[in-house]
Amino acid sequence: MTPYTPPTQEQLLAIRVNAGIEELAESERFAAAEPDLVEAIVEGVGQFAAGEFAPLNRVGDLEGAKLENGVVRLPEGFKEAYDAYVEQGWNAIASPEEFGGQGLPFTLSCNVLENLGSANMAFNLLPMLSVGAIEALEHHGSDAQKAKYLPDLVSGAWSGTMNLTEPQAGSDVGALRATATPITEGEHAGKYLIKGQKIYITWGEHELAGNIIHLVLARLPDAPEGSRGISLFIVPKYHVKDDGSLGPKNDLRCVSIEHKLGINASPTCVMSYGDNDECIGEIVGEENRGLMAMFTMMNNARINVGNQGVQIGERATQQAMAYAKERIQSARAGSPDKTPVAILEHADVRRMLLRMKALTEGARALLYYCAGQVDRGTLGNQAAKMRAEVLVPLVKAWGTDVGVEIAGIGIQVHGGMGFVEETGAAQHWRDSKIAPIYEGTNGIQAADLVTRKLGLDGGDAVISLLEEIARDAADEPTLFALAGDCAAIARWMRDEASLDDRLAGSVPFCTMMAVAVAGWQLMKQAEAVAGGAAPSLAKSKPVTVRFFLDRIVPEASGLKASATAGADLLYTLPAEELVG
Known part of the structure; x- marks a missing residue:
């Protein structure tokens, strides 16, 4: 497997141009995000990821996580790498300063995760979930809970998880059955007995951190049916005493870990709570408002999953580029010299490599544009906050779709050797396939776009974005036309289409929207480079952007015809005739 080389200049360009970090640094809250610090963070975490996380990527895939006597074991080197991650403070980049964080923009947290995930996607899921747990408690925890749990979560000494899914519920969170019974007397009075089973819990059990803070959705007695009757609970692996020290183990256990297609070093656990009716949890926020609190965590988690598309795209592209440079095969077509050349000299391989590069850079531009809007929302800019809401499903769905596509092209560049595990190209594809599924499948993201997001601000949130793209792309015919097509579809969906028609066209429409925003943001990168930004990219960036805009x-x-085709054909066959 090719070593990871951090794309530092590409990342800095996206952070400056698409996220607008210099404008963010003009605010009092993010004043520390000055150019020197930003460069130091991007360069530093890139070097750390390449030196500590990347060497464990292959061994993590081959050996994986193993459950032994109720304890999850990781291959040699993981503990040392995680300890170094905590010691160097990378977990605390965007966390609140009052709990030991650095209080920097979410944009820079995205860069930390991008580098770590490009180096080792499976390992990176551990800090990624902790970042989400911190956010949920920061927004919805009590002052006492924040003081008790956040300092060690922020430092990374403890890790966090999300516990939503149950065997019978799948994506229908409202169907969960885990229970929380109030404790009315004794030392745990005011807390709850948690009982139930959760599946697909990423890093649900491990020994790398001193404690694991599980955030668990469960139902109180007599709670309303469906999603309106769900509450959120803190359920620590080890009880935490009032002085912050750890007490005995809570009544929870990892029943098994899944045998998966990829991300083998990430223990995906089946967790059981309350086997002995002694699992203690404490409620977060109000009763029956747990899903709202969890969605605070999930929204940025979806951005971070979209980031995984960038991560795997970058790593697969680097691998394919290196192989295409070294693999000698056949003379170049039409050349009088019949000497075999490196395959990157062949037209179709060039096409594949440029496509991988353009899609990766487009997904990165979209990611950091969204992150910058999130940061502006944090500063109180409501228009930016609403725009981020629109962008989240685009980042998650299209970002992860192109991650899978890029990894697949990477195998194709390798030819038969791509299908052989020893090259490592197949691992990128296997790892990538989970990202379109978790944190809400990409179909759910597209449905969210054409229902809730399309209606934001009476529909103007989506339309205003497309109008801005069209204005800036007046001299780019393909992008101008795509923005116009998207606006026409958005108006049709908003004003005329039935719900079934909207849902039937949601996935192609989501793709169209994402490509339009990514192309727009790439265009801004090209303009910045033409103006002297990132001199090292002066030759490559115009070509990559041109490929994106032209191809x-x-x-x-x-995809316009598919987005507006309606739902009638989908339901022409009765269910029994469709499936036989």
Whole structure:
């Protein structure tokens, strides 16, 4: 497997141009995000990821996580790498300063995760979930809970999880059955007995951190049916005493870990709570308002999953580039010299490599544009906050879809050797396939776009974004046309289409929207580079952006017919005839 080389200049360009970090640093809250510090963070975490996380990527895939006597074991080196991650403070980048964080923009947290995930996607899921737990408690925890749990979560000494899914519920969180019974007397009075089973709990059990803070959705007695009757609870692996020290183990256990297609070093656990009716948890926020609190955590988690598309795209592209440079095969077509050349000299391989590069850079531009809008929302800019809401499903769905596509192209560049595990190209594809599924499948993201997000601000949140793209792309015919097509579809969906018609066209429409925003943000990168930004990219960036605008944008425009085809054909066959 090719070593990871941090794309530092590409990342800095996206952070400056798409996220607008210098404008963010003008605010009092993010004043520390000055250019020197930003560069130091991006360069520093890139070097750390390449030196500590990347060497464990292959061994993590081959050996994986193993459950032994109720304890999850990781391959040699993981504990030392995680300890170094905590010691160097990378977990605390965007966390609140009052609990030991650095209080920097979410944008820089995204960069930390991008580098760590490109180096080792499976390992990176551990800090990624902890970041989400910190956010949920920061927004919805009591002052006492924040003081008790956040300092060690922020430092990374403890890790966090999300516990939503149950065997019978799947994506229908409202169907969960885990229970929380109030404790009315004794030392745990005011807390709750938690009982139930959760599945697909990422890093639900391990020995790398001193404690694991599980955030668990469960039902109180007599709670309303469906999602309105769900509450959120803190359920620590080890009880935490009033002085912050750890007490005995809570009544919870990892029943098994899943045998998966990829991300083998990430223990995906089946967790059982309250086997002995002694699992203690404490409620977060109000009763029956747990899903709202969990969605605070999930919204940024969806951005971070979209980030995984960038991560795997970058790593697969680097691997394919290196192989294409070294693999000698056949003379270049039409050349009088019949000497075999490196395969990157062949036209179709060039096409594949440029596509991988353009899609990766487009997904990164979209990611950091969204992150910058999140940061502006944090500063109180409501328009930016609403725009971020629109962008989240685009980042998650299209970002992860292109991650899978890029990893697949990477295998194709390797030819037969891509299908052989020893090259490592197949691992990127296997690892990538989970990202379109978790944190809400990409179909759910598209449905969210054409229902809730399309209606934000009476529909103007989506339309205003597309109008801004069209204004800036007046001299780019393909992008201008795509923005116009997207606006026409958005108005049709908002004003005329039935709910079934909207849902039937949601996935192609989501793709069209994402490509339009990514192309727009890439165009801004090209303009910045032409103006002297990132001199090291002066030759490559115009070519990559041109490829995106000339090849990928027109493909997205071709989805218009599918986005507006309606739902009738989907339901022409009765269910029994469709499935036989």
